[in-house]
Amino acid sequence: MAKNERLEQLVERFCAADRLALARIITLVESGGDEAAALMEQLYGRTGRACVIGVTGSPGAGKSTLVNRMVAGYRQGGRSTAVVAVDPSSPFSGGSVLGDRVRMTEHWADPGVFIRSLSTRGWRGGLSRAARDVVRLLDAFGFDVVLIETVGVGQTELAIMDLADTTVVVTVPEGGDAVQVMKAGLNEIADLFVVNKSDRDGAGRLKAELQLSVELSGNKQGWRPPVLLTSALRNEGISELLDAVDRHIEFVRAGERAAAQAQRRVREFLDVLLGEIERRAGRAAASGAEPAVLALVREGRLNPYAAARRVLEYDGALAQVLGLGRGQPAAEPPASRQ
Ligand SMILES: Nc1nc2c(ncn2[C@@H]2O[C@H](COP(=O)(O)OP(=O)(O)OP(=O)(O)O)[C@@H](O)[C@H]2O)c(=O)[nH]1
Ligand SMILES: [Mg+2]
Incomplete structure (x- = not known):
């Protein structure tokens, strides 16, 4: 065929x-x-229909357990739910991903639930691009809710959280005080704070500290991140969490952040464009039919900045580097522009 x-x-x-x-x-x-x-x-x-919810926080905070409970909650409300578990640390999709599968088994037979793990292995374009594509596909497929679990706040995780309408930051009493949470930059991305493991000592205190910090740092474009207590282990506080997420999504959808959405679309376009350039240029370079400019770079006769400028500024040169077979040779620009 x-x-x-x-x-x-x-x-x-x-x-x-x-x-x-x-x-x-x-x-x-x-x-x-x-x-x-x-x-x-x-x-x-x-795409564009799904509520995309990011769940992040330190290792072992109970994110997967919480996500599992959230899935159950959404299913009770009749909403189909997909989970993307991102594991940037493990190139072999080891420990926690396997753990996810184990904990998610209660949903395996439910056609309204789809679970997919992503690790660094296999995704040539980088994990955040991979996550974006998968989230968009799940949205396009028709899932009402897409949950993304990721650990921490590295570059990759921040890029991934950019996909979410709502970002839930999971903290735990034993993870330190609110000052440490704020120092880790989590307040920058949190639309909602969760103090999980509320069955443990110190949860109430951390909640009060976080609330104070949120108040001191002012509103986020008209939204003040609420702080909620959950015990994923005991299945407590989950419906309150889901309600708070819904309220935030309503807030986002109400258009108060239309400018932010527009910026996000532009960022997405640029990232897709760069990804495609990387992919096509890599393939063209490997194909043997080497464009002249690449030969010069390979031989060390043209430095990377001069080469990049040449490719961007001369008609057709980019197409050539991308293996599209059009345009003028890029290797012979006027001498003054070298
Ligand atoms: N006491 C208590 N333990 C919890 C709670 N939620 C999760 N745990 C436990 O905390 C441990 C880690 O839970 P996970 O859900 O795997 O945490 P995680 O944040 O997904 O971990 P990583 O993905 O490895 O970063 C497990 O032993 C859970 O049973 C809770 O509310 N209370
Ligand atoms: Mg986990």
Whole structure:
């Protein structure tokens, strides 16, 4: 069967809510081949409906346990839910990802739940791009809620949290006081704070400290992050958390952050563009039909800045580097511009 025909059928099945097609398309996008961008482009029009919720916090804070409870809560409310567990630390999708699977087993037979783990392995374009593609696909597939679990606040995690309408920061009494939470930069991204493990000593105190810190740091564009107590272990405080998330999503959707949404769309476009340039340039460079400018770079005769400028400033040079086979040779610019 022709490749295009096969893809067309796959997209058709995806649009008919076939979960096997969803899994297959995620894998295709994961492999980062030519089909990846075409699939994303085709399916993007179906996105924009899902509530995307990021859950982050320090290792062992109880994020997975909490996410599991949230999934159960959303399912009770009749909302289909997908989970993306991102594990940047583990190249072998080891410990916690396996743990996720173990804890998520209660949902395995539920067609309204989809769980996918992402580790650094296999994603050529980087983890945050991978997470974005997967979140968009799950949204396009029709999940009402997409939960993203990630650890900490590194560059990758921040980029991933940028995908979320609502970011929940999970803290624990034993994780230190509010000053440490604020120092870690978590207040920058938190739309909601959760003090999990409320069954342990010090939870009430941490909640009060966090509330004070939130008050002192002022409103986030008209939104004051609430601080909630949960015990994921004992299944306490979950419906209050889900209500608070809903309130925040309503707030976001009310358009008060239209400018922020617009900026996010532009960031997404630039990231997609850069990702595609990287991918295509890499493939063109590996294909053997080397553009002249690349040969000069390879031989050390043109420095990377001069080469980049040349590619961006000369008609058709970029297309050539991307292996599109159009345009003028980029290796012969006027001497004055070298
Ligand atoms: N006492 C108590 N323990 C909890 C609670 N929530 C989770 N735990 C326990 O904390 C440990 C870590 O829970 P996880 O849900 O794996 O935490 P995590 O934040 O996902 O961990 P990583 O993904 O490895 O960063 C497990 O032993 C849980 O049973 C809670 O509310 N109270
Ligand atoms: Mg976890």
